[in-house]
Amino acid sequence: MSPVDVLGALRRHFIVLVVLLAATGAAGWAVWVSVATSYESSASMVVLTPNTVQGPNGKPLLINPYQNIGVQAAQVAASAIARVASSEEFVDQLARQGVTSDTTVEVAVAYGGGVVLSLVADNPVAESARADLAVVSTQIGRELRDRQLIAGAPRNTLLTATDLTAATVPVQLTSSRAKLVGVVLVIGVLVAMVAVVALERLRRSRDPATRRADEAGPGAGGLADEGDEEFDRPPVTTSSARS
Secondary structure, eight states: OOHHHHHHHHHHTHHHHHHHHHHHHHHHHHHHHHSOOEEEEEEEEEEEOOSEEEOTTSOEEEOOGGGGTTOHHHHHHHHHHHHHHTSHHHHHHHHHTTOOSEEEEEEOTTSGGGOEEEEEEEESSHHHHHHHHHHHHHHHHHHHHHHHHHTTOOGGGOOEEEEEEOOOOOEEEOHHHHHHHHHHHHHHHHHHHHHHHHHHHHHHHHOHHHHHHHHHOTTHHHHHHHHHHHHHSOOOOOOOOOO
16 A cells, blocks of 8 residues: 555544544553552662781781772672572562562672672662662671671671662652553554554455456556546537538
């Protein structure tokens, strides 16, 4: 169908088009109101080396653990804890403590030398997303401590995970809901166009004159009309002059 034919079909089946587009709009609105709004809060933690070292007389000396950020031990520990936080056991422990958010713990490779953990919580309730991050932070500290103690590490040599940035104010996430509505609208418009084209093809197949013109192809209809006019033209009669 040419663009002119498409425009003509849209005009002839305008009511069907309006009904389908209205149904598409209603479906999009239903998706928008039915999909729950989600809120996201994020925070970060840093894995630090011990704050003591062995002094010359055998006594521990206090040091600033931030001076050793980026050492291999802290990087390995951060990666290990991030993997632990994605396990089913860790998620079950959070659930038993009342966490209802979808939580994500990853190593923030963009900064911090691989020792910074990025914490994210998504929840339909804004304040729950923020509160759940506090539980996740505490649980990460416990997991890091317990695994070192199980390995037999002395307590004064334990790596620790401490909050680097507090949980942010939860922000509303609308991207997923907007994408769903967009998909519904696109599908609805495509269905409306296909329906109009199908109805137009059905109409043309039932119209004998239109069907003959379609089968003859472009230009044939004009020749046929000229031939018909030639046959329909009344005969010309001549009369001889009276003598």
